[in-house]
Amino acid sequence: MGRSPCCEKAHTNKGAWTKEEDDRLIAYIRGHGEGCWRSLPKAAGLLRCGKSCRLRWINYLRPDLKRGNFTDDEDELIIKLHSLLGNKWSLIAARLPGRTDNEIKNYWNTHIRRKLLSRGLDPVTHRPLNAGNDNAASDAAADHIPRISNKPAVVIGFRSASEEDKSTSGSEESSSTAAWRLPDLNLELCISPPFQQQEPPLMPAKREEEEERRVQGLCLSCSGAAINVVGNKECKCRDFLGLKTGILDYRNQ
DNA sequence: AAGTCGCACAACCGCCGCACA
DNA sequence: CTGTGCGGCGGTTGTGCGACT
16 A cells, blocks of 8 residues: 555646746745645645645745855855764754755765865765775775765764773774764864763664754854753854854744 | 766655654 | 654756866
């Protein structure tokens, strides 16, 4: 029993959006807000699938989009976030006001990958290309090595100095990742939720949740000041990695 | 001027997780 | 508890355009 398609494909337009379609979509959302994407196309008089409308709105038509070139600051922020989060484009985009996950994903694949390669860094692992296994590094650069669980390769910065000491004497993880240092990544995340070495493995969904909480729970702008760690709530300083950022939440506008 | 190539980015596809009945 | 519908996400593809030969 297959799932029904998200829309009646036979009667939907595909490909590039026309000006008229854009206008209809904008007018409808202005009038009714973002709601049920599935029913939106019909209500707005569009021969498009709901997903397509959502994508078009989020990636192109939203009024709070920046458009235009990425700044150097944004470049560096993306690189840092990618080293922490991996290919979690939506999480990365949430830290870059006016940028969409799709835009960042495209930008990564076209610009930043090359930028990292030119720095001698593997864009997948953020490790130096000539570090360790040469074959592995070059293969990874060619995208032949799948990232393990799509998780960030680097966990640096989430440990205190004392944790660091502990880890040097211990686990496999310490030898495989913590022993290595990302040269240009210094987030000064010296405070953190307690590092739980013996933490039982999380279920995949929980793991992702936890991952997000780790990032959210740390204010990366306040040089790790503990006062800004407020559980899984955003720090109110609105200053992320040195960039003034509003946390993007167009849904509440 | 015509053809080819590579880049940039918009759009699509398929899967997953969550909410709900 | 299970099945279904929906929104959301990440990977991939398609297409337009400029640079180059």
